[in-house]
Amino acid sequence: MASAGRLLLLYLLPATLLVTWGKVLRQSHKGIGEACEEHTECQSGCCVTNSLNPQKFCTPQTIFQYCLPWQKPNGHTCHAHSECQSDCCVTNSYRLQMYCTAKTIFLQCIPWRKPNGAPCMDHSECRSKCCIRLNEVSPRHCIPRSGILLQCLPL
Structure with missing residues (x-):
């Protein structure tokens, strides 16, 4: 009769509970x-x-x-685009630290670029996309594009 009582008790308990030798264990997921x-x-x-x-x-x-x-909202530090809600992780100054930033209205992720006058090594580093030497011996600097066709020419 005692085993019939236990079976009745098991039947009456919610399906999410399991009775084992007097211990109650949760069977359901969180x-x-x-x-x-x-x-x-x-x-x-x-x-x-x-x-x-x-x-x-x-x-x-x-x-x-x-x-x-x-994913991180804009303004939080990041290491990769996939960490950000905007899917855009770029530097916003000379420092190497990267931050989640919004994309442009054309859904582009544009990194920060150096202003005119800043030293550079490549055109892609400059806002003007123009990095040249002002003379044969000087280091390269970002300069504004000039001329009718806005070319990257020495001043």
């Missing part, structure tokens, strides 16, 4: 927003970071069943 360490812990199958905090949480999948990690 819901959206709960802390997790692996995808298998979550009902959605997605366990990713959702902020600058390295703690992972259960998040919903996309309609294509992907698990998208949180």
Whole structure:
């Protein structure tokens, strides 16, 4: 009769609970927003970071069943385009530190470039896209384009 009572008790318990030798263990997966360490812990199958905090949480999948990690908003430091919501990670000054920045209205990710007069090694470093020597012995500098056709010519 005692075993019949246990079977009745097991039947009456919610499906999410499992009774084993007097111990109650959770069988269900974690819901959206709960802390997790692996995808298998979550009902959605997605366990990713959702902020600058390295703690992972259960998040919903996309309609294509992907698990998208949180991405940094504009202004946060970054190392790669994929870290940013804008998908644009560039320097914004002479310093080597890179930041998430917005794309242009043409969806371009344009890096910061040196102003006119700054020393340079290549045209791509300058806002004017013009890096030349002012004479044969001087170092290269960014200069404004000149002439009717706005060419990169010495001043």
